[in-house]
Amino acid sequence: MASDSGxxxxxxxxxxxxxxxxxxxRKTTDDLIEALTAPAYVEAMLAVRSAPEEHRLEExxxxxxxxxxxxxxxxxxxDMRISSRxxxxxxxxxxxxxxxxxxxxxxxxxxxxxxxxxxxxDSLHTQYPDIYQALVAQSANAxxxxxxxxxxxxxxxxxxxxxxxxxxxxxxxxGAGLYL
Amino acid sequence: xxxxxxxxxxxVTTPAFSAIYAELMSLPxxxxxxxIARVLLQPESLRERGVNVPDGILIxxxxxxxxRPTLFVVKKFLPPEFHGAWENxxxxxxxxxxxxDVSRAPDSAWRPPLPVALQNAAIAAGIDLxxxxxxxxxxxxxxxxxxxxx
Numbered sequence: 001m002a003s004d005s006g007x008x009x010x011x012x013x014x015x016x017x018x019x020x021x022x023x024x025x026r027k028t029t030d031d032l033i034e035a036l037t038a039p040a041y042v043e044a045m046l047a048v049r050s051a052p053e054e055h056r057l058e059e060x061x062x063x064x065x066x067x068x069x070x071x072x073x074x075x076x077x078x079d080m081r082i083s084s085r086x087x088x089x090x091x092x093x094x095x096x097x098x099x100x101x102x103x104x105x106x107x108x109x110x111x112x113x114x115x116x117x118x119x120x121x122d123s124l125h126t127q128y129p130d131i132y133q134a135l136v137a138q139s140a141n142a143x144x145x146x147x148x149x150x151x152x153x154x155x156x157x158x159x160x161x162x163x164x165x166x167x168x169x170x171x172x173x174x175g176a177g178l179y180l
Numbered sequence: 181x182x183x184x185x186x187x188x189x190x191x192v193t194t195p196a197f198s199a200i201y202a203e204l205m206s207l208p209x210x211x212x213x214x215x216i217a218r219v220l221l222q223p224e225s226l227r228e229r230g231v232n233v234p235d236g237i238l239i240x241x242x243x244x245x246x247x248r249p250t251l252f253v254v255k256k257f258l259p260p261e262f263h264g265a266w267e268n269x270x271x272x273x274x275x276x277x278x279x280x281d282v283s284r285a286p287d288s289a290w291r292p293p294l295p296v297a298l299q300n301a302a303i304a305a306g307i308d309l310x311x312x313x314x315x316x317x318x319x320x321x322x323x324x325x326x327x328x329x330x
Binding site: 020021022025029030036037057060061062065066081082083084085087088109112113116117120123124127128130131132134137138 | 185186211246286289295296
């Protein structure tokens with residue numbers, strides 16, 4: 001879908017199949033596995049996992065920062081990122097448009113976007129109807145503002161591909177990821 | 181973990197998947213979430229393009245607390261006997277961003293992730309994800325106890 005507004009990719013972002021190079025991916029994941037299986041990392045992660053749920057994020061932010069882990073001798077790749085994360089299985093199904101405040105309280109996502117960029121809703125509706133529909137559906141999702149119910153059940157270790165040349169860095173959520 | 185990563189690498193380096201990825205990344209940044217919704221998250225569309233997703237491999241969307249502009253992830257769960265330490269491994273595909281624009285500081289990295297639909301709408305509009313308030317995050321009340329940098 002073409003767009004007549006917003007940033008355009010830098011020339012170096014033009015991808016080729018060479019971006020997904022098997023040898024480079026293997027080297028990146030080798031480095032990541034070395035970090036994620038380091039005893040100090042596993043010990044920190046298990047400490048996060050064993051913390052009471054209400055303190056788990058606090059433990060994660062304290063124990064799992066790159067600086068803190070490197071001080072413990074964990075061989076993190078130079079550009080490693082560790083962050084909260086959650087996964088979705090797909091886009092929300094389309095539903096009727098609902099632009100009012102969520103009945104359970106909390107923020108209306110569409111209104112928040114329009115505060116940042118007035119008129120956005122109309123342009124999204126025209127240029128990216130699938131993105132618009134997903135936003136409307138998720139905005140009406142009563143679970144968005146609810147407390148996390150399964151925090152700490154996701155333990156992921158990932159290699160990141162960003163372009164222009166493919167591999168950027170490793171990533172992990174250290175047992176403090178989120179599933180809703 | 182090594183074996184499961186190798187399965188993911190074998191999949192994402194197949195010619196059919198690589199061709200889709202190349203097409204995705206040839207688009208303007210703001211057009212990519214829509215392409216993902218129409219192609220990568222649609223099994224029938226993948227089949228039409230010759231992509232056979234192996235059993236156990238998932239193509240999903242996700243969001244990070246550090247607000248990096250992520251696009252999609254190819255993921256596989258590890259066998260249950262490893263779940264005491266790790267649950268899944270993945271290869272995550274991001275939009276391009278400058279490293280300096282995404283903070284590694286704990287109070288930035290551990291923000292509540294944005295809902296994926298909001299994240300994608302912001303990417304489509306060229307909005308800096310960091311401009312969206314914390315309260316938009318998924319399960320934001322669970323993050324309120326986190327210490328903030330003075």
